[in-house]
Amino acid sequence: MSAQRVLLHVCCAPDATVPWADLPGEGFEVVPYWYGSNIHPAEEEKRRREALGALSLRMGRDVLWDEYMPGAWLKAVSHLADEPEGGERCSLCFRLQLEAAARRASAMEIPLLCTTLTISPHKNAELINALGAECASKYGVAWLVRVFRKKNGFVRSVTLSKEYGLYRQLYCGCLYSMTRGGNDHGTTARGEASPVAP
Numbered sequence: 001m002s003a004q005r006v007l008l009h010v011c012c013a014p015d016a017t018v019p020w021a022d023l024p025g026e027g028f029e030v031v032p033y034w035y036g037s038n039i040h041p042a043e044e045e046k047r048r049r050e051a052l053g054a055l056s057l058r059m060g061r062d063v064l065w066d067e068y069m070p071g072a073w074l075k076a077v078s079h080l081a082d083e084p085e086g087g088e089r090c091s092l093c094f095r096l097q098l099e100a101a102a103r104r105a106s107a108m109e110i111p112l113l114c115t116t117l118t119i120s121p122h123k124n125a126e127l128i129n130a131l132g133a134e135c136a137s138k139y140g141v142a143w144l145v146r147v148f149r150k151k152n153g154f155v156r157s158v159t160l161s162k163e164y165g166l167y168r169q170l171y172c173g174c175l176y177s178m179t180r181g182g183n184d185h186g187t188t189a190r191g192e193a194s195p196v197a198p
């Protein structure tokens, strides 16, 4: 039986290490997808894109790259500028990313959609899975429910990222998370792994 294709929305290369390694073991063919428009500034987006490119070379599979359109992302979320990390702006940000991924999956007739976002111990996996299912359904694809931080997923991703020499960022990604020193990315200020939440 041939593997079922799944479009894997990748939030960053370190977070993709474990999902990309594990899903084929479950019988899935991973098609990685990069959104990126939430990342600020452009140099940072380029750095993260290059890290994913390096992972893609290692995994022997090309990435579906989306166009970098930070202005459109900022315009969509600017009314939520004062929200704290983990608040309404982040919910909308997840939705924008997952909706773009669902649109791409549908256009490419990839029947399944999933995301690496649930590997972070600091992100709401239940919310992410609910939003993912909503976006997938809107575009006629199925959502693959996963919480990748389970079974030591986050710690494994830190170990693999170090082994592969992948760039690991110090803030979640957007202008707001950068300027407020926010860090929901599972790293300490020096980029070391934080304790994993239950």
Ligand code: SF4
Pocket (backbone or CB within 6 Å): 038, 085, 086, 089, 090, 091, 093, 094, 172, 173, 174, 175, 176, 177, 182
């Ligand atoms: S902190 Fe992260 S999840 Fe929240 S809006 Fe910024 S980039 Fe998106």
